[in-house]
Amino acid sequence: MKKFWAIITVLLILFFLGSGLIPDLKIYKQNNLSQKTGKVYLNRTVNDDSPFKEIDKKLYGEANDVENNAANSVTSVIVDYRALDTLGEVTVLFLAITGVIALLGKSKKNNRILFEKPNYILNASSKILLPLIVLFGFYIFIHGHITPGGGFQGGTIVAASVLMMYFAQNNYKLKNNRMKVLESFSGLSFLIFGLLGIFIMGDFLQNFLELGIMGKLFSGGLIPIIYILVGLKVSAELSNVVYEFMGEE
Amino acid sequence: MGEIINYWTFIYGPLAIFLVGVYGLLTQKNLFKLVISINIMDLGVNLYIIALGYMDNASAPIYTAKLAVTSSRFVDPVPQALVLTSIVISVAVTAFVLALVIKNYEKYNTLDLIKIKGIEND
Amino acid sequence: MINEPVLLIVIPLFAGFLIPIIYLISKKAIKYIPIIAVFYNLFVLIRLIQINSTSLSYFTTGGYKVPFGINLIFNSQIGIILFAINLLALIALIFFLKKEFHLVNSFAYTLGFIIAISAVNGMVLTGDLFNLFVFMELAAIAGYIIATHKRGYYPSFLYVIISTFGSLLFLLGTITIYNVSGTLNMASVSENLVDVSPHFIVVLSVMFIVALSSESELLPLNAWVPKVYEKTSITGSIFFGSVLSTAALFAVIKVLVLVFKGGYEYLFNSLTIIGLATLLIGEFVAFKQRNVRKIVAYSSIAQAGLIISAVSVSLKNGTITDSIFNAAMFQLLNNIFAKGLILLGVGLLGYYSFEKLKGIAGKKKFASILITIGVLSIIGMPPFAGFWSKFFLIKSLIANKMIIFVAIFLASAIFEVYYYLRFIQNMYYEEFDSKIKINQISAVSYFLMISLSFMIIYIGFNPSSVMKTISDIFTGGII
Amino acid sequence: MTISYLIITAGIMSAIIYLVSKFNWKAGTILQTLTFLIIGYFLYHNGDYSSSQLAIFNNISLNFTYSYFNEIFLYLGISVMIIVSLFSIDGIKNYQYKPVYNFLTTLIFMSILGVFGAADFITLFIFWELMTWVSFFLISMGKKYSKKAALLFLFMSMIAAYLMITGIFLIDNAVGGITFSNLINNYGSISYSLKFKILMLFVLAGLIKGGVYPLHIWMRTSYSESPDSFTSILSGILMKFGFYLIYLIGLFFPVAFILKNNPSKLISELPSSTFFAYLAGISIIIGTIAAILQNDAKKLIAFSSVSHAGYILLAFTYGTSMAFAGGVTHILVHALTALGMFLSIGAVYFRTGTTKIDELGGLIKNMPLTFTTYLVSIISLAGIPPLFGFVSKWMIYQSLIINGSYFLAFAAFFGSIGSFMYVFRPLAGVFLGQRPKKFENVKEVPFFMKAGMLIVTILTVLFGVLPGLVLKPIISMQQSIGIEPIKASLYRLFSGLTTLDMLVVFTVFGAGFILALIIFLLFAxxxxxxxxxxxxxxxxxxxxxxxxxxxxxxxxxxxxxxxxFDKFPSMEKLYKKGAEYLSSSFGVIEEFFYEESINGYIWLISITFLVIIAIRWF
Incomplete structure (x- = not known):
């Protein structure tokens, strides 16, 4: 009976939510960018006088006078325009991992969950795959500003390699202290670059490097550096998560 | 007809997923299932964010050599950036709450909500 | 010297990232980092308050113009409230390092605490909806860590579920607002949110009401509060009672003022009703309690309800009714000190149930007197700070003809006075049970309590100066 | 020395007295008495009317005044405090928290100065609140059940205080200021309905504090359980705060303007005054009956206070110039007599450790002065000539008779007759009759307690013989607000019907008393x-x-x-039942909102969500 009422309630909420929102959400074809922040971010016209104007200059491969020229606009939003969010985000992850360690860390005695006879092929190939996967992860986050991907994605891939190692080899164990140092180090560097922005340019996390040309690896000023740091941090953090949950009493 | 289908897919779909999570929270008594419900809600919200950023005939907001310049060819990058943050936060919360579930199990030897509440109130 | 409010967020974060490295070198040395960081924060704040005027100013990050980049809002009044919050955080921190450091997983707890301070500052400062979400989550996770201390796993789990539910709704609302108004900046949202249907506004408002009620301890989502308060450590209770709840309330008020100020009457009416319901129910339930922590928890809920309803009443007409709003902010400020003092004092005595606190004043006279000052302030007795905030609130409400509001407020205040003084009476006039072990209270702890009660008495004798400094938080600025 | 300085002095002295008492409690109490005396002397010494400000707050200054309308109350407060403090030099010997007691009573003194000396309502409110929480702590110091009594006292006092603050801000809104003079000047601009609201709020607050019938519930336990010397303050002064408030509002609110046009009406401009007059009548009757039924001497006096509160209220609502003066006089009468009774009962408790009438008896031989004090006080309270109580009752009766109101006259006479019944019982039960064995060696109380009681006795007799001493300031007060003053000389009072010459009355009664004494000694x-x-x-x-x-x-x-009266519905039981019901419903609320499982909370949230949307939707 309770379930029936739950279904009714949920459906009612769905009705009210949906029909309240839909007429105003202008989705699909009507969804236009003309007055949205997203358009300004795409045009890189934030600091212009009239930021919503339609621009016609060519950016890719030429631009070097716009305010940030990461070819990947999503990256430019994450790491530059809304970089404070990203700082908070990596800290959330960092803190959550700390909490997990605090909860689980004491109860186990340096053991880990063992699996029954890992497959031989997996076992053997994992050692070959590990550097490749890590390399791929690094590639993802180093190229975050010009191709799809970035620090979080790359970090996850690196952490996935750790997970793979845990599945493939029963005697594998992550050296989590090193990971912690890496985590802290990259977090600190993130902040130091941010503070350098204040010292040099006057605003927190403001770019003070050369912007380069859009589409080149060395472009976008601080963006690739910070994304690399984020990537390192995320890979360290997620590896630590794997380590903690693989621990056993 | 096409419009209606799009409403269903773009708004009602994610909201329905979100509300499946709510349904789980309303009815489930198992701590782990509650966590799963929260995760389903996360999924719904993330889909909703992405759906709202969608535009017809537009591509991923990445400048490449091949595409012409005008920004109206790209989808809105902001929801995509936000969804990344949202995902990361939900991962963090999930990790923490799962650890909490483990500790709850260690302490009370059960995952049943009612039983835990009973022990807690004694 | 850099005078950027963003330092208030960055410095504690820096300390937080530094802690794991230091921890590997020396486990004891991490004690000193947070204190240095918070001291530095207070120092920065003093300078910021001196430099900034009373008008609201925006501080950009990343060098991007206001509605587009993430911005922080600051003026000297917000500085005062932040100062109080950071002061309480410092007190909790000093107490923690002195007394509870060795009892807990010191690493996670210290880290959680220092990052929580950063998050709390961020919540108060930020002028961006999504950024607020991030900081709220950060503070919430720090809160989870602090709440799990003393093996309170179930309350913590409850807190996580409820808080996550709230923040998901908040996210849903935020992204909807972005889709409609095209921006995430709180101030410009209200300008762009014009041609939408009334149903849309209702759905959006309800989303925000429910979402914000978890952090601000409002009714449908505040069930975690008493459970968490009860099960956490002394430091944790001060953190939740004085630091996090204040910052969350302020953040909620900021959202209401900046985003919804354009006369969403239905939203504010519903919020007023919910706030008053929270007030009444909080006081009623607190009336039944015989455990000081729970009493403070429920009374904290009630106070949150009062402040939110007063603020929403003041915003109802589309503009801010200054007098009510300022009185509510004064109440918020007073609660920080009074609640902190009570929680710290009772924590130092070491017991929470009425049974065990019986007659303890005979043994711990000075501490009991200080607790009494806190209690007398929170129930609004002259000549302490709380009297004036209640006074101004009633005055301004009656001046705006909110007689029913005043009636509900005063009716609940009678209950509040009753149960708080019952607790005091229990401390002074009952027989002390000689089996109970009396805790030693160190000079540092006394110093912390004395400084808090000094603040209360100072405000009690100087109400208008404080009122003047914290008034006009959101007016007279760009908005 | 203006009142503001006196208040600061009292505040500083409270700390010094506390420290001295910590060292030696007796020295502290003596210091307290001296402080009160000196402050009283300074007030008397600068006899001129004056007003002053205390600007420790930046732009909220506390205004004080020493003026025609409050001087009599100020002196009343100070003298009661001096007497009680004198009594306490020996009287608080058995108390557990002596230094704190001295500290808090000094704060009470400060709040008395503040309330009676206030020149604006905010100042009055601040010191009123100070009095509330200090009294709370003082009552809690008392006997076995004093904690509950203190909480009840607090609960009712807070209701009164909050009613008052609401009224104060309504006045503030209406006339743009909270000083008394502002109110007098702008009284005409307040609309009728607002006047009614404000008046109701203030009068209700005053009635709670004054202990008029349905709102008297705090008095019984607070009086019987609080420390004895504090009970005297409580009934002597603090209860009078309520009537001071009614007096003030009667004085400033309608009086100043109505009286000029229609001298026979005070509060009676508003229809509620009849209601309050009948309430006063009921209060007199019920207080009397309940007092008759009590066994504890202090509870008995508490209920007699309820009935006398009725008299005062009756006088104030009744409205003539004579009744008004009678009401003010009755405040003083009741302050003095209640002081005398509580001090003597306190003295009995000091020696015997009980106030239950049926445990005592025959103490007249051991404690003659205590007996005399009690005797004089009850004679005065019952309104028997030639003592002070007769004067005020005479004035009230005169106005009742002139205006002809049967029920009220009946109530007033019933109260008088009833008071013979109840005041006689402690007299007979405690002081006369058989003395239990264990009290055979009881001695009279120490010197300072005697001194305190003696002063009360002397004052009661003196004012009875020479009522003009008290009536003179009342007359000058009536003159300055433009009411036609009552006619009185030092020992004569004139009403429209008759003349009362207290000197003659005293002589006749004195002669009769001596005659009776002679007969008793010779023939009995x-x-x-x-x-x-x-x-x-x-x-x-x-x-x-x-x-x-x-x-x-x-x-x-x-x-x-x-x-x-066995089956008579008791108001206190009614309140108690209501409180129990409320308390259990709070439990249900807690269960519902805070003891659910997670599913329950989500239900709550979903339904809230739905309700808020749905209300707006349809």
Whole structure:
């Protein structure tokens, strides 16, 4: 009976939510960018006088006078325009991992969950795959500003390699202290670059490097550096998560 | 007809997923299932964010050599950036709450909500 | 010297990232980092308050113009409230390092605490909806860590579920607002949110009401509060009672003022009703309690309800009714000190149930007197700070003809006075049970309590100066 | 020295007195008495009316005044505090928290100065609140059940305070300021309905504090359980705060303007005044009946206070110039007599450790001065000539008779007759009759307690003979606000009907008393009656009862009378039932909102969500 009422309630909420929102959400074809922040971010016209104007200059491969020229606009939003969010985000992850360690860390005695006879092929190939996967992860986050991907994605891939190692080899164990140092180090560097922005340019996390040309690896000023740091941090953090949950009493 | 289908897919779909999570929270008594419900809600919200950023005939907001310049060819990058943050936060919360579930199990030897509440109130 | 409010967020974060490295070198040395960081924060704040005027100013990050980049809002009044919050955080921190450091997983707890301070500052400062979400989550996770201390796993789990539910709704609302108004900046949202249907506004408002009620301890989502308060450590209770709840309330008020100020009457009416319901129910339930922590928890809920309803009443007409709003902010400020003092004092005595606190004043006279000052302030007795905030609130409400509001407020205040003084009476006039072990209270702890009660008495004798400094938080600025 | 300085002095002295008392409590109490005396002297010394400000707050200054309308109350407060403090030099010997007691009573003194000396409502409110929480701590120091009594006191006082603050801000809104003078000047601009609201709020607050019938519930326990010397302050002054408030509002609110046009009406401009007059009548009757039924001497006096609160309220609502003066006089009368009664009962408690009438008896031989004080006080309270109480009751009766109101006149006379019944019982039960064995060696109280009681006795007699001493400031007050003043000289009072010459009355009664004394000494032959011979008088012998107290003749003294009222609905029980119901419903609320499982909370949230949307939607 309770379930029936739950279904009714949920459906009612769905009705009210949906029909309240839909007429105003202008989705699909009507969804236009003309007055949205997203358009300004795409045009890189934030600091212009009239930021919503339609621009016609060519950016890719030429631009070097716009305010940030990461070819990947999503990256430019994450790491530059809304970089404070990203700082908070990596800290959330960092803190959550700390909490997990605090909860689980004491109860186990340096053991880990063992699996029954890992497959031989997996076992053997994992050692070959590990550097490749890590390399791929690094590639993802180093190229975050010009191709799809970035620090979080790359970090996850690196952490996935750790997970793979845990599945493939029963005697594998992550050296989590090193990971912690890496985590802290990259977090600190993130902040130091941010503070350098204040010292040099006057605003927190403001770019003070050369912007380069859009589409080149060395472009976008601080963006690739910070994304690399984020990537390192995320890979360290997620590896630590794997380590903690693989621990056993 | 096409419009209606799009409403269903773009708004009602994610909201329905979100509300499946709510349904789980309303009815489930198992701590782990509650966590799963929260995760389903996360999924719904993330889909909703992405759906709202969608535009017809537009591509991923990445400048490449091949595409012409005008920004109206790209989808809105902001929801995509936000969804990344949202995902990361939900991962963090999930990790923490799962650890909490483990500790709850260690302490009370059960995952049943009612039983835990009973022990807690004694 | 850099005078950027963003330092208030960055410095504690820096300390937080530094802690794991230091921890590997020396486990004891991490004690000193947070204190240095918070001291530095207070120092920065003093300078910021001196430099900034009373008008609201925006501080950009990343060098991007206001509605587009993430911005922080600051003026000297917000500085005062932040100062109080950071002061309480410092007190909790000093107490923690002195007394509870060795009892807990010191690493996670210290880290959680220092990052929580950063998050709390961020919540108060930020002028961006999504950024607020991030900081709220950060503070919430720090809160989870602090709440799990003393093996309170179930309350913590409850807190996580409820808080996550709230923040998901908040996210849903935020992204909807972005889709409609095209921006995430709180101030410009209200300008762009014009041609939408009334149903849309209702759905959006309800989303925000429910979402914000978890952090601000409002009714449908505040069930975690008493459970968490009860099960956490002394430091944790001060953190939740004085630091996090204040910052969350302020953040909620900021959202209401900046985003919804354009006369969403239905939203504010519903919020007023919910706030008053929270007030009444909080006081009623607190009336039944015989455990000081729970009493403070429920009374904290009630106070949150009062402040939110007063603020929403003041915003109802589309503009801010200054007098009510300022009185509510004064109440918020007073609660920080009074609640902190009570929680710290009772924590130092070491017991929470009425049974065990019986007659303890005979043994711990000075501490009991200080607790009494806190209690007398929170129930609004002259000549302490709380009297004036209640006074101004009633005055301004009656001046705006909110007689029913005043009636509900005063009716609940009678209950509040009753149960708080019952607790005091229990401390002074009952027989002390000689089996109970009396805790030693160190000079540092006394110093912390004395400084808090000094603040209360100072405000009690100087109400208008404080009122003047914290008034006009959101007016007279760009908005 | 203006009042603001006196208040600061009192505040500083409270700390010094606390420290001295910590060192030696007796020295502290003596210092307290001296402080009160000196402050009183300074107030008297600068006899001119003056106003002053205390600007420790930046732009909220506290205004004080020493003026025609409050001087009599100020002196009343100060003298009561001096007497009680004098009494306390020996009287607080058995108390547990002596230094704190001295500290808090000094704060009470400060709040009395503040309330009576206030020139604006905010100042009055601040010191009123100060008085509330300080009294709370003082009452809690008392006997076994004092904690509950203090909480009840607090609860009712907070209701009164909050009613008052609401009224104060309504005035602030209406006339743009909270000083008394501002109110007088702008009274005309307030609309009728607002006037009514404000008046109701203030009068209700005053009634709670003054202990008028349905709102009196805090008095019984607070009086009986609080420390004895504080009970005297409580009934002597603090209860009078309520009537001071009604007096003020009667004075400033309608009076100043109505009286000029229509001298016979005070509060009666508003329809509520009839209601309050009848309330006062009910209060007199119920207070009297309840007092008759009490066994504890302090509770008995508490209920007598309820009935006398009725008299004061009656006088104020009734409205003539004479009644108004009578009301103010009755405040003073009741302050003095209640002081005398509580001090003497306190003295008995000091020596015997009980105030239960049926445990005591025959103390007249051991404590003659205490007996005299009590006797004089009850004679005055019952309104028997030639003492002070007669004067005020005479004034009230005169105005009742002139205007002809039967129920009220009946109530007033009932109260007078009833008060013979109840005040006689402690007299007979405590001081006369058989003395229990264990109290045979009881001594009279120490010197300072005697001194305190003696002063009260002397004052009661003196004001009875020379009422002009008290009436003179009342007359000048009436003159300055433009009411036609009552006519009185030092010992003569004139009403429209008749003239009262207290000197003659006193002479006649004095002569009669001496005559009776002579007859008693010459012809009376006292016989000793054994206890078992008297307990059966008119009563069924309870079998198998072996407790000695059962045979005390004060036991079931008014049994036939109390049988009449056995089934009478009790207001206190009603309140108690309401409180229990409320308390259990709070439990249900807690269960519902805070003891659910997670599913329950989500249900709550979903339904809230739905309700808020749905209301707006349809």
């Amino acid at each position: 032959k006292p016989t000793r009656v054994k206890q078992h011979e008297q307990y059966t008088a008119g009563e069924i012998v309870p079998e198998l009862q072996t407790q000695p107290s059962i045979y005390h003749y004060a036991k079931n003294y008014y049994k036939p009378f109390s049988r009449i």
